[in-house]
Structure formats: structure tokens, C-alpha cells
Amino acid sequence: MTRRWLVLAGVAVVLLVLAGWAVSRALRPSEAPAEASAANTELVPPTAGVRHITATLFYAGSDGQSLVPVRQEIVLAEGVVPQGREIVSAQLLRPRSPYVSVIPEGTRLRAFYVTDRGDAFVDLSPEVTSRHPGGSTAELLTVYALVNSVTANLPTIRRVQILIDGQEADTLAGHIDLRNPLERDTSIIKRP
Amino acid sequence: MPYSVVVIDPGHGGEDIGTRGVAGTEEKTITLAIAQRVKTLLESSLGVRVVLTRSDDRRVSFDERAAIANNSRAGLFLSLHLNSSPNPASAGAEVIQLRQGRLAGGRGRVVDDESVALPAPGGTTRTVDLVRWETAQARHLDASAALAETLEAQLRTRVTMSARPALDLPLRVLPSVNMPAVVLEMAYLSNAGEEGLVQSDSYQDNIAQAIHDTVVQFSALAEERESR
Numbered sequence: 001m002t003r004r005w006l007v008l009a010g011v012a013v014v015l016l017v018l019a020g021w022a023v024s025r026a027l028r029p030s031e032a033p034a035e036a037s038a039a040n041t042e043l044v045p046p047t048a049g050v051r052h053i054t055a056t057l058f059y060a061g062s063d064g065q066s067l068v069p070v071r072q073e074i075v076l077a078e079g080v081v082p083q084g085r086e087i088v089s090a091q092l093l094r095p096r097s098p099y100v101s102v103i104p105e106g107t108r109l110r111a112f113y114v115t116d117r118g119d120a121f122v123d124l125s126p127e128v129t130s131r132h133p134g135g136s137t138a139e140l141l142t143v144y145a146l147v148n149s150v151t152a153n154l155p156t157i158r159r160v161q162i163l164i165d166g167q168e169a170d171t172l173a174g175h176i177d178l179r180n181p182l183e184r185d186t187s188i189i190k191r192p
Numbered sequence: 193m194p195y196s197v198v199v200i201d202p203g204h205g206g207e208d209i210g211t212r213g214v215a216g217t218e219e220k221t222i223t224l225a226i227a228q229r230v231k232t233l234l235e236s237s238l239g240v241r242v243v244l245t246r247s248d249d250r251r252v253s254f255d256e257r258a259a260i261a262n263n264s265r266a267g268l269f270l271s272l273h274l275n276s277s278p279n280p281a282s283a284g285a286e287v288i289q290l291r292q293g294r295l296a297g298g299r300g301r302v303v304d305d306e307s308v309a310l311p312a313p314g315g316t317t318r319t320v321d322l323v324r325w326e327t328a329q330a331r332h333l334d335a336s337a338a339l340a341e342t343l344e345a346q347l348r349t350r351v352t353m354s355a356r357p358a359l360d361l362p363l364r365v366l367p368s369v370n371m372p373a374v375v376l377e378m379a380y381l382s383n384a385g386e387e388g389l390v391q392s393d394s395y396q397d398n399i400a401q402a403i404h405d406t407v408v409q410f411s412a413l414a415e416e417r418e419s420r
């Protein structure tokens with residue numbers, strides 16, 4: 001009798017654990033596939049019929065120490081915040097050849113919002129720091145590709161603060177101070 | 193020597209490895225090795241005390257680095273790093289000082305330091321300067337620019353300089369440092385040639401000698417300023 005109860009209890013425990021695992025799997029947001037596709041997606045112009053604007057995005061200059069501005073068609077959105085989301089999302093994607101991205105692969109936009117002081121907050125997934133190659137030059141390019149793409153295309157935005165995974169951050173890779181919003185920096189932009 | 197103490201800050205450490213070269217060289221290891229070489233050279237030949245913000249492989253926060261420097265009452269602060277670029281051909285040393293606008297606390301104005309009178313023994317008072325932690329570097333920006341210029345000139349005769357050897361950037365490690373302070377990006381680990389170079393004794397000695405001569409020259413400048 002005792003033995004039979006033990007076996008039954010054992011089976012019940014295994015079933016509960018399996019059920020819990022299945023539920024937690026089902027509830028987990030499907031981040032991994034979206035991430036993988038975002039990392040591999042090349043920025044393509046909006047399809048015909050979709051209203052679009054021409055935005056300026058920033059990629060690595062040929063010297064590896066500057067940013068080049070590149071004109072790129074992106075989806076037109078109604079209002080500063082939705083348009084800001086389109087701009088940053090486009091900036092995160094892999095550029096068309098021969099341009100080279102300065103954003104770590106797999107970085108996704110979590111949120112974009114604007115304060116009434118005209119500061120934009122760009123909240124990025126942790127890949128922007130965990131996959132960053134490091135070095136103050138590479139870090140500078142990453143930070144100002146984001147700051148410049150937002151301020152160059154949205155005239156009402158004066159400054160940009162980068163958040164990582166919803167949190168204020170010290171730096172992306174140990175050098176550039178992210179504790180306060182940053183203004184546009186044109187000194188690292190080189191005309192191609 | 194008007195300076196009895198110099199602070200050398202080996203970049204990164206612990207789980208923060210910094211940047212990594214193609215052959216696997218880690219920034220944190222080279223910055224520490226060169227910092228130790230600088231310490232040995234300065235202490236033996238100048239008789240100054242060199243304080244390292246870390247002397248082993250561990251993580252030190254930015255505020256801790258500034259606190260170690262400020263508590264040591266040193267004459268200058270030099271942070272050592274190795275760089276990385278998307279172009280593997282990028283090469284050379286860069287001297288970076290803090291960008292002026294960064295000390296506005298993000299609000300468009302530089303906050304003033306204040307002084308307060310505190311009671312002292314004998315019924316008198318003494319005046320103590322209160323320096324704001326976040327903007328301590330503000331009062332040293334001119335001296336930091338002179339330090340950057342001196343260091344760049346000393347490096348130029350010994351190592352390859354970057355195409356943009358002098359920069360002012362919003363660097364995280366500098367705002368709270370209450371003394372002349374710069375960051376030295378010694379070479380690019382993303383450049384295979386420089387990755388090999390930074391491990392050699394001759395290169396590390398060249399950097400140490402450039403820093404040695406910078407300390408001598410910069411402290412002479414400071415002495416001149418004080419006597420005026």
C-alpha cells in the first residue's frame with residue numbers, strides 16, 4: 001500500500017514539473033526568434049505604396065574613426081515618437097553594402113519616448129553592451145550613431161539619453177558617459 | 193618635484209576585460225602590465241609615489257577610481273586604455289581629455305563649488321572648500337589640457353600617433369577626479385600589428401618613458417604656475 005502511494009506520488013511530482021515547464025515555455029515571450037531575425041535583417045527600403053521619408057542614418061567611416069551620413073528611405077510614421085521608433089529601428093539594422101554598422105549585432109529597440117524638455121530616451125536590449133567590441137573609438141561611434149540619427153531627423157529633439165534594458169547606464173563599454181542626455185556631435189561626421 | 197604622488201589608472205579589470213584583440217589579447221591585462229611598469233620607473237627614478245587604482249585583476253567602479261585618486265592628493269591622474277575600431281587598419285595613440293560641456297551636469301550650466309567656515313580649535317574658524325563630486329574636474333580643465341598636450345608631445349617621439357591624436361570626449365572616469373587628468377588610449381587592439389606590439393618590452397618601455405618625461409615636464413610647469 002505505502003509503496004503504491006509512493007509510486008503515485010512520484011508520478012504526480014513528475015507530471016507537475018512537466019506541466020510547469022510547459023506553461024513557463026508557453027508564457028515566455030518569443031524573444032529568441034525575433035532577435036535572430038533582427039540581427040540578420042538588412043535594412044531595405046519600404047515597399048512601393050508605403051508612405052516613406054528620407055532619413056539620414058550613420059555608419060562607420062572608412063577610417064574606422066568617424067561616422068558617414070547615409071540617406072535612406074524609411075517608413076513614414078505619424079508623430080515624433082512613432083517616427084523616432086522607425087528611425088532608431090532602421091539605424092539598428094544591418095546597412096546595405098558597402099556600409100558597416102557600428103551597432104552590436106542583435107541589438108533591439110525596447111522603447112523610445114520623449115520628455116517635454118525635448119529629450120529622447122532610446123531604450124536598447126542588453127546586446128548593445130554585452131556584444132560591444134569595446135574601445136573608446138568603437139564606443140563613441142555606437143553612441144553617436146544613435147544620438148545623431150535621432151537629432152538629425154527629428155528637429156524637435158535636442159538631446160538623447162541611451163538606456164540599457166530599461167535602466168540608466170554608466171557606459172556601453174567603459175568609456176563614454178551615458179548618465180546624462182547627450183547633444184548631437186557633428187565633429188565625428190565625415191562626408192563620404 | 194612639486195608632486196609627491198601620481199595616480200595611474202589601469203583601465204577595466206575583473207569581469208570587465210575591456211576590448212580584445214584578434215589573437216585574444218585582453219585590454220585589462222596590458223593596461224595593468226604597463227601601469228606596473230610605469231610605477232616601477234617613476235618610483236625608482238623620480239622618487240614619487242605612484243598609486244594604482246588597481247594592482248591586480250579585479251573590477252573597480254568609476255567612483256572608486258576617482259575616490260582613490262582624490263584621497264591620495266596626487267598631482268595628476270592618468271588612465272590607461274587600449275582602443276578598438278571597426279577598421280582593422282586604425283592605429284596609434286590618442287590622448288583624451290574631458291569635454292567641457294560634460295561638467296554642466298546635463299543642465300547647461302557649471303555648478304559652482306562653495307566654501308564653508310568650520311569651527312576650529314581656539315575659537316577660530318577655518319574655511320573648507322566643498323568640491324562637488326560630479327564636477328570636481330571642472331576646476332582643472334585648463335591644467336588637464338596642458339597635461340594632454342605634454343603627454344601627446346612626449347608620445348609623438350616614441351610611438352605611432354593616431355590620425356586624431358588629441359580628443360575631448362564625455363568620458364565617464366574623469367568628471368569626479370579632482371586633479372589634472374587625462375585618458376591615454378595607447379594603441380588599437382583591433383589592429384593585428386599593434387596587438388603584437390603592445391606585448392613587447394620595448395613598446396611598454398617606450399610608453400613608460402613617455403609618461404615619465406610627461407610627469408617631469410608637467411610638474412615643472414605646475415611649479416612655474418605656483419611660483420607666479
Ligand SMILES: [Zn+2]
Pocket residue numbers: 135136174175203204210211219273274
Ligand atoms: Zn578601455
